[in-house]
Amino acid sequence: MHVVVNAATSADGKLSSRRREQIAISGEADFERVDRLRAYSDAVVVGVGTVLADDPHLTVKDESLCDERLERGEPKQPARVVVDSKGRTPTDAAVLDDAATTYVCLSEAAPVGSRMDLVDHAELVTAGNDRVDLLRAFAALEEQGLERIMVEGGGELIFSLFEAGLVDELRLFVGPKVIGGRDAPTLADGEGFVEEFPLLHLEDLERLDDGALLRWTVED
Numbered sequence: 001m002h003v004v005v006n007a008a009t010s011a012d013g014k015l016s017s018r019r020r021e022q023i024a025i026s027g028e029a030d031f032e033r034v035d036r037l038r039a040y041s042d043a044v045v046v047g048v049g050t051v052l053a054d055d056p057h058l059t060v061k062d063e064s065l066c067d068e069r070l071e072r073g074e075p076k077q078p079a080r081v082v083v084d085s086k087g088r089t090p091t092d093a094a095v096l097d098d099a100a101t102t103y104v105c106l107s108e109a110a111p112v113g114s115r116m117d118l119v120d121h122a123e124l125v126t127a128g129n130d131r132v133d134l135l136r137a138f139a140a141l142e143e144q145g146l147e148r149i150m151v152e153g154g155g156e157l158i159f160s161l162f163e164a165g166l167v168d169e170l171r172l173f174v175g176p177k178v179i180g181g182r183d184a185p186t187l188a189d190g191e192g193f194v195e196e197f198p199l200l201h202l203e204d205l206e207r208l209d210d211g212a213l214l215r216w217t218v219e220d
């Protein structure tokens with residue numbers, strides 16, 4: 001399995017504002033790059049915080065990229081994955097529509113009623129007691145043949161993936177906006193590291209739109 005975290009931050013490192021509403025940080029060229037990265041992924045992963053905040057669809061938008069997937073013998077759309085301990089994903093969420101297969105990764109703490117609602121819309125994976133055990137959940141996804149994983153956020157999930165040692169690459173678009181706010185989400189929130197900080201190796205740096213695209217690999 002190869003896990004790429006892809007996100008866009010403002011120049012001051014925020015994923016969105018303190019209102020946690022979706023903000024277009026990427027410009028046209030970066031959104032096209034993100035669409036291509038989705039098209040070359042087996043699954044696109046987000047945390048339930050992003051589903052509740054953004055109601056994302058997480059599909060490949062460019063039909064010609066979808067056609068190329070079909071020509072390669074892949075499903076028209078990559079799978080979508082929501083990491084959601086307690087089954088809070090609303091049944092009318094865009095990510096649960098029939099455009100692609102969706103997996104919802106739950107913990108044992110997810111109420112039976114939520115499971116019964118979600119099972120009509122998604123494949124359910126259970127891993128962990130109170131919170132989703134990401135190592136086990138990602139192993140279960142790999143067993144389903146999902147090898148090329150793209151994680152789109154948000155900050156809580158990205159931190160946990162670094163903490164679990166699951167991230168192979170970080171692709172970050174830093175855009176020409178200042179958002180500010182001590183309560184605005186950043187690339188990696190959660191508890192934060194105080195030692196044994198994950199170290200990155202810069203592979204590429206490119207000017208894109210009015211920002212910069214950085215590609216790092218994660219050192220072992």
Ligand SMILES: NC(=O)C1=CN([C@@H]2O[C@H](COP(=O)(O)OP(=O)(O)OC[C@H]3O[C@@H](n4cnc5c(N)ncnc54)[C@H](OP(=O)(O)O)[C@@H]3O)[C@@H](O)[C@H]2O)C=CC1
Nearest residue numbers: 007008015016020047049050085132153154155156157160
């Ligand atoms: N600019 C960009 O590129 C992007 C921006 N965003 C922005 O980020 C914000 C959302 O981020 P955020 O609030 O951090 O939410 P996340 O999408 O990171 O989801 C976090 C939630 O996932 C659930 N979860 C389950 N298991 C785990 C685990 N092991 N580790 C971490 N989380 C787990 C938790 O909820 P529970 O306990 O209920 O399961 C947790 O609160 C929004 O404002 C959105 O607009 C999001 C994506 C990309």
Ligand SMILES: Nc1nc(O)c(N)c(N[C@@H]2O[C@H](COP(=O)(O)O)[C@@H](O)[C@H]2O)n1
Nearest residue numbers: 008023024025026054056057058059152
């Ligand atoms: N790459 C990128 N740049 C931005 O500026 C963004 N705001 C995001 N957000 C992510 O994209 C998801 C929306 O996906 P759909 O267009 O609905 O398919 C959103 O939920 C974030 O994960 N990404």
